[in-house]
Amino acid sequence: MNKRVFSFLLGMGCALKTFGFCGFYVAKADASLFNKASQVILVRDGLHTVITMQSDFKGNVRDFAMVVPVPVVLERSDIKVINGNLFQQLDAYSSPRLVEYWDNNPCYFYEAYPPSMGMANEAMSKSASGPADADEASKYKVTIKAQYQVGEYDILILDAKESKGLEAWLIDNGYKIPRGASEVLHPYILSNMKFFVVKVNLDKVVNESQNLRPIQIRFESRKFMLPIRLGMANANGEQDMIVYAFTRSGRVECTNYRNVEIPTDKYIPEFTQDIFGKFYADLFKKTVRREGKNNIFLEYAWDISGWNNMKCDPCSFTPPSVQMLREAGVDWIRDGRWGGYEGEVFFTRMHVRYDREHFPQDLQFQETTDKRNFQCRYVITHPALGPFDCREGKEYEREVYKRRERELQQLASLTGWDVSPYTDYIRKWQGFNINDYPPIRTGYFHKKLMKRDSVILCGGSTGTDTTEAWSTILTSEDNDHCETPYMQTIDKEENSSGLLHYLLLCTGLMVLLNVYLWFWFRKKSLIQKN
Amino acid sequence: MKTDARIFQANAQMIFLLVGAGVLHWDVRPLWALAVVAVCLFTQWFFDVRITHRPFNMPSALITAFSLCLLFRADALWVHLLAGFLSIASKFIISHNHKHFFNPSNFGICFTILLTGQGWISPSIWGQEWKWVLLILLCGFTVLFFAKVLHVTLAFLFTFGLLHAARLLLYMNWDFDVWLHIFSSGSLFVFSFFMITDPAVLPKGKLLQMGFASLTALLAWYLQAFAFIPTGPLWALFIISFFLPFLHASDARLIPSVKLIMLNNKNKNL
16 A cells, blocks of 8 residues: 655754754654564553553454453443554554655755655554354353453453363363463462453454454553563464553653663665665664563654644654544543644553563553653665765765765664675665665674675765775775775674773773772871871 | 772762663763762752761762662653752751661652652663673672671562562462562662662661561562552662661660650650
8 A cells, every 4th residue: 555655844954964853754664564563552541541452363353362361340331442543543653764864965055855755665454353152151160250242342351260260261162272371371360350351253244354443441450561471372482562652741661671762863875765664674673682682662752742733753644633542542631722632641652572581571561751752763865966066065975975884884783784785875876776685694693794894995085976986895904005095894883982982981980980989088087087 | 997888889889870871771861960969969068067067978978869860760850959959858857866767869769759740760771681680789799798788688689589489489370480580670689789778777786677678578579569569669668767767766676665765765855
């Protein structure tokens, strides 16, 4: 499905490399990139919690079943089926985005205006299906606390006394739960949780591969958590989950796994635009590898309170409207003027890739008062095209060579891609395309290679022709023939010199602190002697 | 010159701060941290030199300031400064016989959150990595070896671990790694090595100190497991500290003597 491009100018006169949020929005990387990505909307207002679940189920709805531990017995009015578009809209609004800048030719001043661009992505189909009927449950020590029909779903709220009975009951009633799930069910039973069991009512579905709509439940509870353990009972590798959270006061953060912000505001090569989805997927993978697998990642955080006129910058999709927020369960907002709303709302998007090994505990959250905005934003910069026949022009040209080289390094460092086949990009300012996805190099061998593959780029100072050939030398020995060489190691972690500075700073601070303390105690002991 | 444990403590906290800001991407803004240090030092100097006419106790204020930078998060500077001021001021205002009842930074953090509704504690800033736990243990043992309060930490960790193990492993039948997950949290170790062990706060007598630590662990466990407060230990210490005057008053072994001593104190005051 093609999507119309959003490219409007936010804030006039954004200078080259300003770090503020501006630029032309060109592409986004949405949740459809990740296999097995379920999505959840969490709304928390005091103890009032609304959870909306969109499972990643694909297939025949006959096979769909969902068991969710919930802290209380839910009433009929606490369960709702909502429109699946809500997730797509929230995803589109908050997904990582690519923006672009246009350089001016320093020799000729004119208004740069971006040509319109096309962009494609998006594909999200969720479907599901269900099993059979429920029996009386006395022999399993399972009580059916409530039974509802909501939309296309048959819903049961179960209270169980023992996990074996519950497991047997579920299996006998046609719920396909993994063997061994009782071990995980047991702790939930003991912590007095009820089970919210969902299957599809086949009379209500039009065809068996239709999309299933998200289910929304609401309850009052001190527990602010998402039970993920049950979903890992069958332990079939990593699963992705995207959590959209709405609160009054500020960011939501996980309290039992480290919260890590995804690298953002990075300058990357122009050609990334065509493969932005793949770029982000690999960036995420690399970030998970670097920061550790037992973390939860922040992808978006924005104050979307009624009074805030800048609900995104740049916008990749229209910000959540009053109807969307109400549908998600943000009940505290009031209708405002001009179709807007009044009330404090803070939106957080988190992305977690979990498996049994690294996530032994359910995700627990807390609401903070952190109102800092955050977004995953990547920048491509289109150079001006020649001729550069003035002094500033030459300088500009040199700058761009360096910049494009940095962009390649950045790309390699962010995604782990092997960028060595793309070194032409530095000199070829127009029409540079890559045919295939870049290969990924990882692990120890990758690091070894990175050390060896120092690419020395010669020239730049006298180069007037942008298509001029340039030399790449794969060993760092004979770079003497370069007239004004500047040497960079492609693939090198971009911040290694930053790290050195940081270590120096640390040492300095430690020494300072100790000298200060030493003098202090020495003075004190002298006074005491006297 | 006798080695002062506070030198090691300040060093350890500085290492944590640098690791946190540099490697774990904590939201520690250098200028804000400096401002907090300045406020703490000034408040300490003011109360020491101007009000109580005692020598300026610089290291204590410095450690409190570092501790605030490590644990407390807020997205407004004034909240940090208020926490800094309250921390130090609490030492002088809520005290008896030059002995204060609250760990300064614990009081500062909890009271600021209650008072303003701003600020929060992130219990997961260290993540669950063993390398950080090892670093904290290394620093912690060094400091406590010199401060001679290791038994407090051990009592706290032992009680807390036992309670969690009893509930999670024996009662609820979770896998062992659920328990381990709780016990590989850096924040828990920072708390148990650097916050609960403040010698200026602890009651006198080893047994009493260990009882105090165990009581805190019990409450922390309750808050975490049943009230779902992820920052249980900090709040537990804050709450238990309200009862510290009783422990101070007893000052020794026999709890029933508390009443008598309090009566005596009253008579003295009269």
